[in-house]
Each structure stands twice: as C-alpha cells, then as structure tokens.
Amino acid sequence: MQYLEGRKYVVQAIFLVVAMVFGARLFYIQVLDGSYKLAADRNTLQRIVQTPYRGLIYDRNHKLLVQNTPVYDLMVVPREVKRLDTARFCQVMQMTVEEVREGLKTAKTFSRVKASPLVQNLSTPELAAIQDNLIDFPGFSIQARMARAYETQNLAHTLGYVGTITPALMENPKYAKYQPNEFLGRSGLESFYEQQLMGRRGVKYRMVNVRGIEKGAFRGGEFDTLSVAGQDLHTSIDIDLQQYGEMLMAGKRGSVVALDPKTGEILAAVSAPAYDPAVLTGKGMGNRYMDLLNQKERPLYNRPLGAPQPPGSVFKLVNELVALQMGTVSPATGFPCNWSLVRCTHRHEYPSNVSIAIKNSCNPYFYQVMRTAVMRGRSRNAREDVRLGLAEWRRQVMSFGLGDKLGVDMGSETKGRIPKPEFYDKLYGHHGWNFRTIYSLSIGQGEMGVTTMQMANVLATIANRGYYYTPHFVRGIGNGGPLPEYQQRHHTTVAPQHFEEIIPGMQQVVDGRGGTGNYASLAQFGISMAGKTGTVQNPHGADHATFAAFAPVEDPKIAIAVFIENAGFGGNSAAPLASLMIEKYLRGKVVRKKWEEWLPGSADRFVKHH
Structure with missing residues (x-):
C-alpha cells in the first residue's frame, strides 16, 4: 500500500509539471508573443x-506620346463560383463555352481562393452590359486599373x-x-x-x-x-519628324534614323513597315500580336536597331578615314578606276584625289585604299601579313561604334559585324585566304553587317570631326536632366584633321553638280549638306538603297541614315527621302511636296544611277 501511495504522488507531480509547462507556453503565446495573434488576424484581413x-x-x-486610361477586368474567385449557368454567362459575356472553361481552369491553377482575371481590357460598352448581370453570377467581379493609351x-x-x-x-x-x-x-x-x-x-x-x-x-x-x-x-524624339518619316516610308521596307550629332539624341527612328501602337492594347491584344508576328513583312521587327546589313558605299568613308590615319594614303592620293580589280558603276574622270573618288563613289579607288591599309607595302602573297593588317584595320573601324553594340537605351539592339581574321580562318583555313578574299569589305559589301543606327552614328561622328555620344532615346527622367551615361564622348582612332579632308568630297556628292546624290541637294534653301550614297548588292532580288548625311556642314544639327530594301540605287530613292527629312527638321516645313509622291518604293521605276 505504501508503495502504491508513492506512485500516486509521482504521477500527480508529472501532471503538475506538464500543466505548468503548457500554462507557461500559453502565457507566452497569448501575452508575450504577438505572432500568433497576427496570424489569426490574417484570416480576417x-x-x-x-x-x-x-x-x-x-x-x-x-x-504627350503615352498616357494612362482606365480599363476594366472581369475577375473570378473559383471557390465562390456556385451553380454557374454557363449558357447565360456566355451570352452575357460574349464568350464561348470553351473560353469560359479554359479561363476557369487557369484561374483555379492560379488560386481557388484569390481573384484572377477571366477577361481583361473590357471596353465601356462591354462593362455596362456585364455590370447589370453580375449579381446573378457569384464569384465574379469587376476590377478597375490603368492601361496605356497612345x-x-x-x-x-x-x-x-x-x-x-x-x-x-x-x-x-x-x-x-x-x-x-x-x-x-x-x-x-x-x-x-x-x-x-x-x-x-x-x-x-x-x-x-x-x-x-x-x-x-x-x-x-x-x-x-x-x-x-x-x-x-x-x-529626344521629334514626333513631327517621326510622323513625316513614317509617311515617306509607307509601302516600303527599311529604316531611317536621325540623330543630333552634338548630343547623340535620337530625333527619329523609323522602322517600316510600321503599325499603330494602339493595336497592342485592349481586349484581343494577344490575337492581334500573333497576327502581326505572322505577317510576311514582319512589322514587329525593329529594323533600325536589329537588322544589320552591308552598308554599301557609305562605308567607303570609314575605309578612307582609317587609311588616312594609318598614313597609307593622303588626300591627294589617286588610283585609277581599274575595272580589272572590281567593277565601277559608271566611268568617270580619273580620281586624282579623295574628293573626286567620294563624289563618284569609285569602287576600284576604295579597293586600293583598303589594300594599302591592310598590306602597308607588304607582299600580296604574305598571308600572315594580311591577317595582321586586317586585325589593325578592324580595330580602327570598330572605334566608329561598328561591330559591337553602341549602348542605345533599347533592349533590341544588335552588334552588327566587322569580321576578324579568325572568321576567315574558320571559313578558308589559316593560310587559305588573302586580300582578294576580303576586298568586298572595302566597298561595304561581303561579310560586313551594320545597323541603320550605327550608320547614322558614323555620320554624326564625321559631323563632330572624330567623336560621338552614345545614341539614346531618353534625354531626362522625371525632373532630372540629361543622363550622365550619355554625356561621355567616344573618340575614334582617327585624328580630327582627317575628317576635314573627306568632307569636301561628301559635299560634292550632293551639291547638284554631278555627284551621286544630286537629288538630295538643299542648296536652294541655303543649307549645306555632306553625304554619301550607297547601293547594297542583294542576291535575292533588287538591290537595297542607302544614303547617309549631315547638315548644315558648318554647324551640324542633324545626321541621318536611310536604308530602303529593294529600292535600287541610293541616289534615286534613299537620298531624296533623307533630303526631305532634313528639310522638315531644319526648316520646320517641306515645300517640295511633289518629291513626296515621286519617291520610289522599288528599283524598277528608275534608270540605273549610282
């Protein structure tokens, strides 16, 4: 009996200790620790x-370009949907049974107890039709939000x-x-x-x-x-210039970029074909996006930044500047128009200096300019010397912002391409190529790829006599001023005096006295311009047209590059289009209205003229 009495006290002591532990824990939870209370509160919050x-x-x-406007979404909480009359719901909401079932399935996957959108971007008439009937459909509600309006x-x-x-x-x-x-x-x-x-x-x-x-x-x-x-x-966009550029490019494929050389600010960036930004807003936006995506003309493609192409004869300016810097040619250097090296588009006077060569866009001249720069007096059979010469030539060409991203404030920018020796090693073997393999680079053809943005930036660099600012679309955020990353000058490897040596020839291109860009002349308005035409060979159809320029020469305010697919010779199509845009920007109006209708959309309407 005494033994049993002792066990009773032990058991009581154990229960007492357990009770004290639980009591202390409850006191801590209810009085000292508020986390559980907060958790409980969340059930009602x-x-x-x-x-x-x-x-x-x-x-x-x-x-104002883009603002906000109220739109409405039809929301659903799946757990609260009770005995849904699907037929009537589809009639009221103008939806199919499959759309409703798929939408509810998606909503349940997201959450059975949280609201998610069943239909987004309801118009005001759709909202009015739905609201009167929502009381009959438990679990559904309307939620307002702000959407973009253009x-x-x-x-x-x-x-x-x-x-x-x-x-x-x-x-x-x-x-x-x-x-x-x-x-x-x-x-x-x-x-x-x-x-x-x-x-x-x-x-x-x-x-x-x-x-x-x-x-x-x-x-x-x-x-x-x-x-x-x-x-x-x-x-930095001038929306009036942008609208005008898109009007001129209507019905064409290509791009136009206009910059302010003094700041790198992008004045216009035309990608053709274009589309109305409002297409990608509102109900049914997804279907309209897929329609644009599947169109043969690829209207969603951002051509100014994402479509590198051979630049054609516009690149001859860079080729000449690099050779001048290397000291392998001088402004007075002359080379014959030797068709045995490469064909020239038309016969012309002997190119006795760089200005005449630029004016006439002489292919054999610039072939020989690049050969002197790459070979630098070496034997044409010294293949290793060609590799070394091309590497040095490429290094200086890339200082113009070519062959790499410029750093434009746009995620779709591509690098373009300036091929390196290793590229040709991979194609032909380490000793399987020479200058004749790469000569097409001298006239902006071959394996080279340059975006229209990069081409416009090259002209801005020439306008500045040797440096550029990173092209950018945004000049300020909020109440802030210019962004510091876009105020840094990027200098080329070419000395400023060499830019002065090529500009007279560029002026002769467009001065209306026999240059390849006669149609671009703005002399009647007292505006001096320096430019260069180009025609890009296209093995898949009609050649592409290019033109790049800046104006006024004495105080550059605009640099522009135009690339029009399948439009033939740059002097006939790209040059007059650029001229009209420069006139619009510098004068605020265009008086040559007949030129707007005359601009070609294809090469077959014009006589061959480089």
Missing part, C-alpha cells in the same frame, strides 16, 4: 496591392508595349516582386525603363468577414503604404 500610375512619355517638345499612331517600335508578366519572366530574379497577371513593359522604352516607369506599389489592409464583405480599414490604416507614381520619360 484582405491585402490589397495598389498599383501606381505608370509614368507618362513625352517627345522632345513636351508633346496620343500618336507612330513610333510603335520605340515606345514598345505593356503586357502581362509571363511565367518565364517570373523565374528571373529581376522580376521577383511581380505577381501573376501583373502588367509590365514587354518591349521598347516601356521595357528598358520599366523600373522608372512602374513606380512603387502600395498596400492596403482591409477587414473582411467570412463572406468576404469588407468591414473597414485594419487598425485605421496603420499598416497601409501609399503607392508612388512612376517617373515620366522625356524623350
């Missing part, structure tokens, strides 16, 4: 993310578009803060400056009952945070 107003976009003259039908490739974030993007740490179905910039400036345009989200906490009915702010809004609107972008 609704966290509402406040999306900020997206920053606006303006042109260089403070004209004040221009132009500049689509540069502005870009805003779309929902994809699962692939959400895997990128850069987009870790985004939630499914949120919107962000998907291309153009909207994408490149997403962080500045987006702003900072806000959060509101609201008390709700078990039915989800709101009961007011949680603790008087103590934990709420305000959203901060995105910053506005002030671009």
Whole structure:
C-alpha cells in the first residue's frame, strides 16, 4: 500500500509539471508573443496591392506620346463560383463555352481562393452590359486599373508595349516582386525603363468577414503604404519628324534614323513597315500580336536597331578615314578606276584625289585604299601579313561604334559585324585566304553587317570631326536632366584633321553638280549638306538603297541614315527621302511636296544611277 501511495504522488507531480509547462507556453503565446495573434488576424484581413500610375512619355517638345486610361477586368474567385449557368454567362459575356472553361481552369491553377482575371481590357460598352448581370453570377467581379493609351499612331517600335508578366519572366530574379497577371513593359522604352516607369506599389489592409464583405480599414490604416507614381520619360524624339518619316516610308521596307550629332539624341527612328501602337492594347491584344508576328513583312521587327546589313558605299568613308590615319594614303592620293580589280558603276574622270573618288563613289579607288591599309607595302602573297593588317584595320573601324553594340537605351539592339581574321580562318583555313578574299569589305559589301543606327552614328561622328555620344532615346527622367551615361564622348582612332579632308568630297556628292546624290541637294534653301550614297548588292532580288548625311556642314544639327530594301540605287530613292527629312527638321516645313509622291518604293521605276 505504501508503495502504491508513492506512485500516486509521482504521477500527480508529472501532471503538475506538464500543466505548468503548457500554462507557461500559453502565457507566452497569448501575452508575450504577438505572432500568433497576427496570424489569426490574417484570416480576417484582405491585402490589397495598389498599383501606381505608370509614368507618362513625352517627345522632345513636351508633346504627350503615352498616357494612362482606365480599363476594366472581369475577375473570378473559383471557390465562390456556385451553380454557374454557363449558357447565360456566355451570352452575357460574349464568350464561348470553351473560353469560359479554359479561363476557369487557369484561374483555379492560379488560386481557388484569390481573384484572377477571366477577361481583361473590357471596353465601356462591354462593362455596362456585364455590370447589370453580375449579381446573378457569384464569384465574379469587376476590377478597375490603368492601361496605356497612345496620343500618336507612330513610333510603335520605340515606345514598345505593356503586357502581362509571363511565367518565364517570373523565374528571373529581376522580376521577383511581380505577381501573376501583373502588367509590365514587354518591349521598347516601356521595357528598358520599366523600373522608372512602374513606380512603387502600395498596400492596403482591409477587414473582411467570412463572406468576404469588407468591414473597414485594419487598425485605421496603420499598416497601409501609399503607392508612388512612376517617373515620366522625356524623350529626344521629334514626333513631327517621326510622323513625316513614317509617311515617306509607307509601302516600303527599311529604316531611317536621325540623330543630333552634338548630343547623340535620337530625333527619329523609323522602322517600316510600321503599325499603330494602339493595336497592342485592349481586349484581343494577344490575337492581334500573333497576327502581326505572322505577317510576311514582319512589322514587329525593329529594323533600325536589329537588322544589320552591308552598308554599301557609305562605308567607303570609314575605309578612307582609317587609311588616312594609318598614313597609307593622303588626300591627294589617286588610283585609277581599274575595272580589272572590281567593277565601277559608271566611268568617270580619273580620281586624282579623295574628293573626286567620294563624289563618284569609285569602287576600284576604295579597293586600293583598303589594300594599302591592310598590306602597308607588304607582299600580296604574305598571308600572315594580311591577317595582321586586317586585325589593325578592324580595330580602327570598330572605334566608329561598328561591330559591337553602341549602348542605345533599347533592349533590341544588335552588334552588327566587322569580321576578324579568325572568321576567315574558320571559313578558308589559316593560310587559305588573302586580300582578294576580303576586298568586298572595302566597298561595304561581303561579310560586313551594320545597323541603320550605327550608320547614322558614323555620320554624326564625321559631323563632330572624330567623336560621338552614345545614341539614346531618353534625354531626362522625371525632373532630372540629361543622363550622365550619355554625356561621355567616344573618340575614334582617327585624328580630327582627317575628317576635314573627306568632307569636301561628301559635299560634292550632293551639291547638284554631278555627284551621286544630286537629288538630295538643299542648296536652294541655303543649307549645306555632306553625304554619301550607297547601293547594297542583294542576291535575292533588287538591290537595297542607302544614303547617309549631315547638315548644315558648318554647324551640324542633324545626321541621318536611310536604308530602303529593294529600292535600287541610293541616289534615286534613299537620298531624296533623307533630303526631305532634313528639310522638315531644319526648316520646320517641306515645300517640295511633289518629291513626296515621286519617291520610289522599288528599283524598277528608275534608270540605273549610282
């Protein structure tokens, strides 16, 4: 008995200790530790993310290009959908049964208890038709948000578009803060400056009952945070010049880029064919995007930045400058128009100096200019010397911003291509090529690829006599001034005096006295221009037309490059188009209206003229 009595006290002591432990733990949880209370509170809280107003976009003259407008989404909480009359729902919402089923399936995959969009970008009439019937469809609601609206039908490739974030993007740490179905910039400036345009989200906490009915702010809004609107972008684009350029390029394929040489600011960036940026907004945007994507003419392709092509004879300017810097030619150097080396487009007077050669765009002359630069007096059979000479020639050519990305504030920029010796080693073997293999580079043909943006930048560099600023679309963010990364000068390897030596020949190209760019002359307006025509051989059809220029020569305000596919000789098509755009920018108007109708869209309307 005494033994049993002792066991009773031991058991009681154990229960007492356990009770004290549980009591202490409950005291800690209920009095000292507030985390469990907060967790309980969360069961009655609704966290509402406040999306900020997206920053606006303006042109260089403070004209509004992109703003925000209210749109409406039909939201669904799958768990709350009860006994859905699918037939009537489809009739009211103007949806098919398959669309409704697929939408609900997607919503359930996202969350059964959280709202997600079933239909986005409802128009005002669609909203009015839906709202009166929503009471009959539990689990569905309307949510308002802001979407992009465009004040221009132009500049689509540069502005870009805003779309929902994809699962692939959400895997990128850069987009870790985004939630499914949120919107962000998907291309153009909207994408490149997403962080500045987006702003900072806000959060509101609201008390709700078990039915989800709101009961007011949680603790008087103590934990709420305000959203901060995105910053506005002030671009360097002249929207009037952009509109004019797109009008001139209508019905053509190609691109036009105009820069301010003194700042690197992009005045216009025309990609043809173009499309209205409003096409990629609103209900059915996805279908319209796929339609653009599948069109043969590739209207979504950003040609000024993403379509490197051989630049043709415009590149002869760079070739000459590099040879002048190397000291292998002088301004007075003359080479015969020797057709046994390479054909010239027409016979002309003996090119006794660089100006005459540029004026007549003499192919044999520039063939021999590059040969002197690459060989530098070496034997033409010394293949290793050709490799060394090409490497040095390429190094100096790349100082003009060719063969690599310029650093334009646009994600779609491509490098272009200036081939290195290893490229030819791979094609022909280490000792399987010589200068005759690569001579086409001397006239901007062959394995070379240059974007229209790079071509315009070369002319800006010549206008500045040896340096350039990185071309850019945005000149200021918010109330800030010029961005520091775009105020740095990039100098070429060529001394300033050599640029002065080629400009007279460039003026003769367009002075109306027998140069290859006669149609570009602005002499009647007292505007001096320096330019160069080009024709790019195309094995798949009619040749492409190029032209690049800057004006006025004494005080350059615009540098421009034009590339028109299958338009034949640059002097007949690209040159007059560039001339009209320069006239528009410098004079504010165009008086040569008949030229607008005369501009060709293809080569077959014109007599051969380089």
